[in-house]
Amino acid sequence: MAGSGELSSGDPRALGKALSLLERGGEDAEALLRRLRPRIGGAHSIGLTGPPGVGKSTLVQALGLALLARGERVAALAVDPTSPFSGGALLGDRVRMSEFVARGGFVRSMATRGAVGGLSAATADALDLLDAVGFPWVLVETVGVGQDEVDVAGVVDTVVVVGVAGTGDDIQAAKAGLLEVADILVVNKSDLPGTDQYVAALSEMLELRPPSPWQPRLVVTRATTGEGVEALLAAIAAHRAFLENDGRRERLRRERAARRVTAVLTSLVQQRVCREEDTAYQEIVEAVASGAVDPYAAARQLLERVAKEGW
């Protein structure tokens, strides 16, 4: 494993190895993060989220290429909550990202550690690494619309929620959850019928929100042609500038630290307590399965046991 001294944004192989180390977690990962800590703080991270099929990958590529064209270094993370089962569902996206890579962008698909909360913990660790090695811009793409997305949204600086027109009313409902965490709303595939009405409906929803210091921006794009990508970058820049004012970034950093501690804690507890090879754990699970012990009593018993041994 390369020491942090050798890691730089210009060495994709060493970076890939370091990200794998973080993905696996454990003591080596924690040691690497401690070494990187002093170099953290220069990057701006942008999360792109929304339901499948709205063109997030294409948008990430378009944003990435636009930033590269300005001479910026850019890293893109594709975070896949379903991967514990599929083992690499984002391979298609990687192929699509080939132009971005060919022009010097760094791209990486990330899996979870298989633990609840593991996705946002692993993403936060990866963002620290990419920040420390000198990427000023990190794009994070997530698949799906569940709690995972909301969690991952909690670890980036600017949250971009992507939608498209005409995909049925439950999508609107699902989006209601993500709307609350959106700094920027993107209506992609602007050539789709119904785009104007959809934009009008979203504008109305935004106007109905209680006033807040940052009013989410609405941007219409067509990622495949590049239409609207400059406007999206401008909206991102505006949000970044907003964060620098009035100590907002400090407050954001504090909120994020709280979420991160929770995620790390959850991961640690699960890795430590729920070990299939541990016979005491097995016995307690059997007792729950047979109905002899209720799951709450079982959980307390397991926690007491580990607590005695020390964390």
Add this chain to the structure above:
Amino acid sequence: MAGSGELSSGDPRALGKALSLLERGGEDAEALLRRLRPRIGGAHSIGLTGPPGVGKSTLVQALGLALLARGERVAALAVDPTSPFSGGALLGDRVRMSEFVARGGFVRSMATRGAVGGLSAATADALDLLDAVGFPWVLVETVGVGQDEVDVAGVVDTVVVVGVAGTGDDIQAAKAGLLEVADILVVNKSDLPGTDQYVAALSEMLELRPPSPWQPRLVVTRATTGEGVEALLAAIAAHRAFLENDGRRERLRRERAARRVTAVLTSLVQQRVCREEDTAYQEIVEAVASGAVDPYAAARQLLERVAKEGW
């Protein structure tokens, strides 16, 4: 709060109150679950999951009505991972469920407890309640395609993954994750163009799976007209019969107990350790935000502190 002695599947108001109690969690919820425990074991739960827009709500209603027509008692839970932010995104679904309710079905939207892992813990608790009060059938609908869905799939007896034709390649990729946990695959909205090709593609994917004692069934439906609903019920009955053989339900119960203990444990730890009103917690979070302490050291410190006080 009504005692468990008064709870029955025929009293929706008392049931609704009991479910709210479970949703809130805490000691009263744990006490209720302990009282219910002896009455658990008769229900068969069916989870319906898949991306937004595939018609899960309509399918739940159609299944529910078909079971009611056979004289069965049925409860339907709509589980919404996005609700900590939207506070009731499934209201639209509730309206759509009106015919099901008018004919005696019990329906309830559930929110998470706001904690990672809280969704599957709360769902498992609700399933225990509905089981104990005498519902032989419980339908569980979830929104989204992330880890939440996979988690919720882990607490039901039969997992039905719903899709529709022609929604782009990333949906296929996302589905690859859910495919692994599917007992039954449904292609809904059979009137959509491309349905035949989609069914063919899914059949091929199923054939490529490694052989297993249960081969997932593929059912084509059009929930709005009721087409395919009887075939879906037959597939569910076949899976239920399969579980009764060779002690499979015992093994399933054991796996589920393990997942449930993990979920409960995670919920307990977060509620206990991550309390915003706790000054020691606040100080540690500040230290992480300022970069003085890394999140792993912070998590260990918090765990040690609570461990001393006892769980």
